[in-house]
Amino acid sequence: MAEGCVTNRVGDLIDQENRTWNEDLIDRNFYEFEASTIKSIPLCRSLQDDILIWPFNPDSVYSVKSGYRFLQDLCLARQPSSSMPNPLQQLWKKLWSLDVPNKVKHLLWRACKDSLPTKANLMRRKIVPDNLCEICLKEPELLMVVLWNLWKCRNNLRLGKPTIPLNKVLEHSREQRIESHSNPLTSTTSTVKQPARWTPPPDHWYKLNFDGATFANKDTTGIGIVVRNSDGLVMASLAQQIPLPPSVIEVETLAARRALEFALELGFEQIILEGDSESLDKALKTECSNFTTYGHLVQDILFLSTHLSEFKTSLVRRQDNNLAHSLARKSQYLSHMSIWMENVPPDLLSVLEADFTSLH
Structure with a gap:
């Protein structure tokens, strides 16, 4: 706030008749970056009671869990750290906030880190001699292709679309892998975009x-x-x-x-x-x-x-x-x-x- 500011209340900064910020008054009493932030806050047009909100939860209602996370983030922010924040921080936050059992979160975290004991990882660490599938012993392990097809099955079921039976996922994954090797420039799946469609309102609307x-x-x-x-x-x-x-x-x-x-x-x-x-x-x-x-x-x-x-x-x-x-x-x-x-x-x-x- 600039020196000599005579404004004591937020209400003094609002043009009560037009329900807008009094921009001239704000510019006179605040530094430029402060004034810009204030003027970007949307004001309500109708008369409403003041309420307390908690901005660290999506529904703005306080919970012990969100309070704990806020304090944890505050402590981390005060600790010395690199000038470059972790670009994956938001990803990990979303992952650990998923409403699934902890063992599922842990599996996803290890998958993102490529730390699952797949045959490829075990071979790279010289624990096993090859990365061949344990079932057919002929092809590289199909873990990632199988996971993709399981995820696709789940989405199709949710959307009411036809999907392959779960007991056919492994066979279908193997066929996809063979097809991709025979024609690497052709995608194994095709997505048909539904055309944009605006619908008119009823008569007189x-x-x-x-x-x-x-x-x-x-x-x-x-x-x-x-x-x-x-x-x-x-x-x-x-x-x-x-x-x-x-x-x-x-x-x-x-x-x-x-x-x-x-x-x-x-x-x-x-x-x-x-x-x-x-x-x-x-x-x-x-x-x-x-x-x-x-x-x-x-x-x-x-x-x-x-x-x-x-x-x-x-x-x-x-x-x-x-x-x-x-x-x-x-x-x-x-x-x-x-x-x-x-x-x-x-x-x-x-x-x-x-x-x-x-x-x-």
């Missing part, structure tokens, strides 16, 4: 697609919004650049809030709010209090929805939300908020046409 895009090199984020009717016709579209908030989920939440504000400004009353953030969609459909760092923004969205006659939310894949995403990306080239009534920017007409094509 309007679908409000939104998305956010971050521009880290500019410390800003882009918001893209498009409103379409049941025939797929564009009612309006918007692209806007705003300060970069602290997290990606806040980018999506700010885009969703701006989308509802935009719809209300245009007078639409039957709205389907559609985005590609699973976390935000879950938060909007959860009835209990939201204690996350973006919970106040979620409450704003729910408050705005009460001004509509009917309101629903919808979750789609990123490729099904391509027009809103393209608008968000376009905002990095705009110096101010831009709105196109009953149209989209000329350079995005091909994206709109692709959505139309998917309807037929």
Whole structure:
């Protein structure tokens, strides 16, 4: 904080009428890096009670486990260490936080470290004379291929897709290995991407697609919004650049809030709010209090929805939300908020046409 600051409360830094930061006051009273951080914090539009949150848990609710981890990280941070942090730290954190038995975590950790007693490792340490499979004694061990096929079976079962029986995994893995050796330039598996598909809302409804895009090199984020009717016709579209908030989920939440504000400004009353953030969609459909760092923004969205006659939310894949995403990306080239009534920017007409094509 700069010397001579006369501000005593956070509320003094907020323009209470417009529910925005008083940027002139912040710039006068704080150093540039402090002012930039403060102005990037999103403010709520509606009146809400102050609450205490714990930012070291995804749901922002304190637990003994998260408190212990916080203290451990704090102790490690105070100890002398290399100037280059471990780039795999996040991977190990995710691995050890998996909701599986400890022996499974230990197996995964050893696999990542390539320290499992595979035939290849045992041969490298001169414990066994060769790396041939114990079953056929003809080919190198198939451990990694078998693990991949087991993982693929699991995913297919979860998604309701056809898969090979478990008792055929070894045989299938052996065939894959032989095929890869006979034609190393051909992939043994082929993935067919489902085409992008935007779906229109019911009659008399309007679908409000939104998305956010971050521009880290500019410390800003882009918001893209498009409103379409049941025939797929564009009612309006918007692209806007705003300060970069602290997290990606806040980018999506700010885009969703701006989308509802935009719809209300245009007078639409039957709205389907559609985005590609699973976390935000879950938060909007959860009835209990939201204690996350973006919970106040979620409450704003729910408050705005009460001004509509009917309101629903919808979750789609990123490729099904391509027009809103393209608008968000376009905002990095705009110096101010831009709105196109009953149209989209000329350079995005091909994206709109692709959505139309998917309807037929």
